[in-house]
Every structure is written in structure tokens, then in C-alpha cells.
Amino acid sequence: MRPFEHFTVRTTEEAIELLGRFDGKARLIAGGTALIPALKADIFPNYPKALINIKEIGDLQFIRAGKEGLRIGTLTKLEEIAESQSVKKDYPILQKAALSVGTPQVRRMGTVGGNICQEPRCWYYWYPHQIGGRIVCYLKGGRHCYALTGENQYHSIFGCYREANRPVACVEACPASTDVPSILEKLKGKDLQEAARILLDVNPIPAVTGRVCPHFCESECSRNGFDE
Known part of the structure; x- marks a missing residue:
């Protein structure tokens, strides 16, 4: 290190x-x-x-069950959740989930906050820099998410990933900043009216601009590296 x-x-x-x-x-x-x-x-x-x-901040390590539900401090160990009688009694699924994480050693050290906030569990994102060089995937500022068509056994991929304060490639390339992924999503669901609304919000004359548009979104599409 x-x-x-x-x-x-x-x-x-x-x-x-x-x-x-x-x-x-x-x-x-x-x-x-x-x-x-x-x-x-x-x-x-x-x-x-x-x-x-921050592991010495005692105020962040607790399990409290009450009328309003269950409150768990961010520094609470996974082992503590798995062994909590109140969790086991009223929230058995949560207890089973805590038991399913890693090994006993990991559960003894790992916190619920750390597990929620940890880095994406992606093979490409975690590829060691010292072995062949860092893979500059989408999460690291690159153009492509290699997990879309690669090894994604433990991934959950819902639509197009949007990083905070950073538009997707096609939106960034469009002079009008058209939200192409959202339009395609609405078209896929046959919601033509909503797709049109998204387009008209940024482009009031699409029938005109569409005739002269150089289609920057197509050239910058993140799918170019995987299919047509």
C-alpha cells in the first residue's frame, strides 16, 4: 500500500x-x-x-427496537445484528442476511455502514492495478461498463448507470443534452407521450433539428464496444 x-x-x-x-x-x-x-x-x-x-465513536454502535421499528447504528457489527435476539424475533430476514455476509471473521469486524457504503463489487472495478494495469471502466471515468456483457455474476444492473454530476456519454455528447436513455426507456414501455415530453423539454422543434442532427449520441454511445 x-x-x-x-x-x-x-x-x-x-x-x-x-x-x-x-x-x-x-x-x-x-x-x-x-x-x-x-x-x-x-x-x-x-x-x-x-x-x-471512526470505530471508537460509541454513539454510532447500537441496535434499538421500538414502536417505530428497528434502528441500527452505522458502526454496528454484522455479527451483532446476526446475534441480536430482537432482530432474530421480529426481523428474521435481516438476521439471515447478516449471517450470509462473508465469514465469521468478516462479520466480527465488518460494520453495517461499511457494507452499505463499500465500493461496487465488480471484477473490472476491482482489477488490481499492479496486474496488467488498471481497467478504466465507467465507474473510474471511462466510457464503458465492461460488466454489461462480461463477468457479472454478482451484479445487479438496472438500466444505465448515472454517476452524480456526470451525465451518461450520449447525453453529454448531445448539444441539447437530450436525455436519450430515459426516452428509450419510455419507448420500450410504449409510453410515447412521456417520451415525447422528455424530448420536447429540451428540444421544442425535433422535427426540424432531427433533419440536420449529426447524431453525436450514436458515436458516443456506450454500447458501441459491445454491439451495433
Whole structure:
């Protein structure tokens, strides 16, 4: 692994202060069952300058059952969820889900928050940098999601992935920023009226522009690497 600074905090305020100090170049760590392997594989485009250990924040580790339902703190271990009598009694599916994660050693260290926030479990995203070079997939700023037609045994792929503050390739290429994936989705569902509404929101004269459009969306389509 590359060198980094390590801080242990005992309050959320300390953690927030450190995150602000490093301005997006620090990562939180608790159990570390997902983060440490990711650091060893060097999969991050931007390696963190610091790790902020939050496992000493006691206020975030709890299981509370009440009239309004079940509340679980983000630092609660998976093992604690699996062994909780209240979870076992009233939320047996949750208990079974916790038991299904990893090995006993992983469940003893891994937290529910860490499992929710961990990096995508994709073979291409996790491909070690030191073995043949990093695969620049869509999640790493590339143009293609190789899992669409590649190895995706443990994936759930719902439509076109949209990263925050970053449009998909065809939308980015369109001079009018037409939401092509949404239009295609509506057309697939035979909702012509909604498809037309999405188009007309950004292009009030599609019959005219369509005649002169150079079809940038087609040349930049993320499916070009897989099919016609």
C-alpha cells in the first residue's frame, strides 16, 4: 500500500473536521474489511492521503427496537445484528442476511455502514492495478461498463448507470443534452407521450433539428464496444 496518515476519532465532530481539512482526499474506516483490500489493490483513481478511523465513536454502535421499528447504528457489527435476539424475533430476514455476509471473521469486524457504503463489487472495478494495469471502466471515468456483457455474476444492473454530476456519454455528447436513455426507456414501455415530453423539454422543434442532427449520441454511445 502507499503511505497515508491515520487518525482515530471519538466523536462525529472530530471526523467531520478532519474530512473538511483533507478536502475530499480522506476516507473513513471502521472495520476495514472492504477498504483495506481496495487500498492494497490500488483501485482508487485518487489514493487517499488519510484514513479517519471512526470505530471508537460509541454513539454510532447500537441496535434499538421500538414502536417505530428497528434502528441500527452505522458502526454496528454484522455479527451483532446476526446475534441480536430482537432482530432474530421480529426481523428474521435481516438476521439471515447478516449471517450470509462473508465469514465469521468478516462479520466480527465488518460494520453495517461499511457494507452499505463499500465500493461496487465488480471484477473490472476491482482489477488490481499492479496486474496488467488498471481497467478504466465507467465507474473510474471511462466510457464503458465492461460488466454489461462480461463477468457479472454478482451484479445487479438496472438500466444505465448515472454517476452524480456526470451525465451518461450520449447525453453529454448531445448539444441539447437530450436525455436519450430515459426516452428509450419510455419507448420500450410504449409510453410515447412521456417520451415525447422528455424530448420536447429540451428540444421544442425535433422535427426540424432531427433533419440536420449529426447524431453525436450514436458515436458516443456506450454500447458501441459491445454491439451495433
